[in-house]
Amino acid sequence: MIRAAILGASGYVGGELMRLIAGHPAIEVGVAFGASNAGQKVTAVHPHLAIAYPGAALAAWDPGLLNGCDLILAALPHGETQRLADQLLAPGIPFVDLGADFRLNSAAEFERWYGEPHSRPDLLETFTYGLPEFFRDEISHSKRVAAPGCYPTAASLALRPLVEAGGIDRQGIIVDAASGVSGAGRAASAATHFCAVDGNYRAYGLINHRHTAEMEMVSGASVLFTPHLMAASRGILATCYARATGPCDPLAILREAYAGEKFVHVGETPPETKWATGSNAAFLTARHDERTGTVLALAAIDNLGKGAAGQMIQCANLMLGLDEGAGLSNMGVYP
Numbered sequence: 001m002i003r004a005a006i007l008g009a010s011g012y013v014g015g016e017l018m019r020l021i022a023g024h025p026a027i028e029v030g031v032a033f034g035a036s037n038a039g040q041k042v043t044a045v046h047p048h049l050a051i052a053y054p055g056a057a058l059a060a061w062d063p064g065l066l067n068g069c070d071l072i073l074a075a076l077p078h079g080e081t082q083r084l085a086d087q088l089l090a091p092g093i094p095f096v097d098l099g100a101d102f103r104l105n106s107a108a109e110f111e112r113w114y115g116e117p118h119s120r121p122d123l124l125e126t127f128t129y130g131l132p133e134f135f136r137d138e139i140s141h142s143k144r145v146a147a148p149g150c151y152p153t154a155a156s157l158a159l160r161p162l163v164e165a166g167g168i169d170r171q172g173i174i175v176d177a178a179s180g181v182s183g184a185g186r187a188a189s190a191a192t193h194f195c196a197v198d199g200n201y202r203a204y205g206l207i208n209h210r211h212t213a214e215m216e217m218v219s220g221a222s223v224l225f226t227p228h229l230m231a232a233s234r235g236i237l238a239t240c241y242a243r244a245t246g247p248c249d250p251l252a253i254l255r256e257a258y259a260g261e262k263f264v265h266v267g268e269t270p271p272e273t274k275w276a277t278g279s280n281a282a283f284l285t286a287r288h289d290e291r292t293g294t295v296l297a298l299a300a301i302d303n304l305g306k307g308a309a310g311q312m313i314q315c316a317n318l319m320l321g322l323d324e325g326a327g328l329s330n331m332g333v334y335p
């Protein structure tokens with residue numbers, strides 16, 4: 001078995017990684033690191049994982065514990081992977097990072113969107129962007145992968161094939177996307193408190209949400225992105241609008257682009273977030289409104305699945321030469 005070290009194991013993504021790995025035929029958890037929860041039992045933080053990890057405990061960070069591990073999966077707050085980079089990368093173990101530290105390919109872009117200088121610009125070019133449907137070969141040959149954020153995964157899956165096919169204008173694309181509250185992580189804040197979310201729906205991060213940069217990098221188009229918070233635990237629904245360049249059939253373009261893709265389903269029906277809950281699936285549809293000259297493309301994923309832990313496992317499978325879908329056969333949980 002391949003032994004995985006998980007950093008951020010006590011977080012929401014870390015818990016989802018451990019849930020998926022419990023059903024993985026070739027990967028097991030070698031060590032699970034926490035920060036403030038180090039020393040606690042895994043079940044104290046993730047009681048739903050008791051059957052798979054009855055006695056396991058969360059370790060405090062110690063790079064020595066990477067000895068004997070064959071894979072590192074990091075789901076840490078932004079900035080932490082930069083800080084730990086030398087310790088994480090020195091052993092040369094295949095590494096999948098879910099923080100934003102190594103997703104963008106320029107230090108200037110990172111500083112523009114994250115408001116602070118990048119402390120390890122020398123490493124940026126050594127990471128591959130971990131969206132397998134677009135960068136499968138690069139990921140397969142990479143030892144360092146930076147997996148995308150949840151919003152960019154949904155928007156990029158909907159938009160990139162349409163841009164590449166020349167069906168939509170590269171300027172002025174609009175992405176409105178809604179996320180479940182687990183996208184904000186485990187710690188509650190005033191904005192994610194039950195009373196702030198229950199029966200409510202709101203936009204946030206107007207004009208300058210940091211995920212805009214990734215959407216533009218992957219789609220090759222300029223994007224106005226507005227995130228929204230929806231009263232659900234999981235899910236992202238991205239609704240994207242673009243100018244059609246002429247007659248085009250966006251549904252046919254998406255169908256062709258994703259033919260043979262295991263995790264992307266293109267259909268007629270407007271996708272729903274719940275179809276993807278607990279899975280690594282992405283559901284897409286698209287239309288061309290000839291009256292207004294607009295192409296509409298929608299994508300639904302689970303922010304913790306294809307938007308986070310599922311995508312990390314998919315990348316790790318590729319990097320390790322395993323079946324790309326290993327451990328990811330769950331369908332969505334519905335209703």
Ligand SMILES: NC(=O)C1=CN([C@@H]2O[C@H](COP(=O)(O)OP(=O)(O)OC[C@H]3O[C@@H](n4cnc5c(N)ncnc54)[C@H](OP(=O)(O)O)[C@@H]3O)[C@@H](O)[C@H]2O)C=CC1
Nearest residue numbers: 008010011012013034035036037075076099183185186303
């Ligand atoms: N939630 C989501 O849907 C998605 C999240 N991401 C990204 O993945 C990362 C993890 O997200 P999520 O699981 O939601 O976050 P959580 O806040 O739920 O978990 C954060 C984890 O990081 C640990 N941690 C906190 N501070 C430090 C530190 N200084 N050094 C080491 N470990 C630390 C925490 O440990 P402890 O609790 O023990 O203190 C916890 O295990 C973030 O970068 C997030 O932006 C990306 C895509 C989707």
Ligand SMILES: CC(=O)N[C@@H](CCC(=O)OP(=O)(O)O)C(=O)O
Nearest residue numbers: 100148149150179180181183184
């Ligand atoms: C609902 C919610 O708050 N979502 C988070 C994004 C999710 C995320 O994990 O951000 P990264 O992909 O950059 O790591 C936000 O908007 O900041």
